[in-house]
Amino acid sequence: LSDAERESLSRELRSDYQDIILTYFRQESDTNHKIDDLVNKMFFADVSVSQVLEIHMELMERFAKKLKLEGRNEDILLDYRLTLIDTIAHLCEMYRRSIPRES
Amino acid sequence: LSDAERESLSRELRSDYQDIILTYFRQESDTNHKIDDLVNKMFFADVSVSQVLEIHMELMERFAKKLKLEGRNEDILLDYRLTLIDTIAHLCEMYRRSIPRES
Numbered sequence A, B: 001l002s003d004a005e006r007e008s009l010s011r012e013l014r015s016d017y018q019d020i021i022l023t024y025f026r027q028e029s030d031t032n033h034k035i036d037d038l039v040n041k042m043f044f045a046d047v048s049v050s051q052v053l054e055i056h057m058e059l060m061e062r063f064a065k066k067l068k069l070e071g072r073n074e075d076i077l078l079d080y081r082l083t084l085i086d087t088i089a090h091l092c093e094m095y096r097r098s099i100p101r102e103s
Helices: A003-023 A031-044 A049-069 A081-097 B003-023 B031-044 B049-069 B081-097
Strands: none
Touching: A003 A031, A003 A049, A003 A081, A031 A081, A049 A081, A049 B081, A081 B049, A081 B081, B003 B031, B003 B049, B003 B081, B031 B081, B049 B081
16 A cells, blocks of 8 residues: 555544444444444454554544533543444454464 | 363363453553463464453453442443453454465
């Protein structure tokens, strides 16, 4: 990937992840499908878990600042760890299943 | 693996993970090394993330019962999601690095 492509992919992953976070706890949202799509992109770009953690932490910091400005409690952000676990779990399974194994 | 071996491995993974959970927030503990050891075992046994989640949830349920009996708040258990994230992250990286890629 060129630098421009890498930058564009990075923006896309961040935007997708933010969308997943924002709709994660809504019953009607198609979260599983969205996570599958994101994880597919990550898989083909060979994204590491530390990059996923980075995306998550950056987003949480932004949300924390916003909640603080609004005088609201930041504890709600802890719930989004579930979204992170779910995302990493999907990604890990894609990587695991792609390893050639003698059976 | 035979059924007996599988059962023994499963017990070992559960016991290792419990040890990591119990020492995770202590400064002096060698957590990173312990997680590496556990994740190595999991990798060679081709353990899936859903199995790791299962081990985590079972342990949390046991702890929750214990805290309830002692009349203590269960909120502390949420902190252990960090341990889970850390463990899955390590495992995911092992799987990712084991995929043959054309570069």
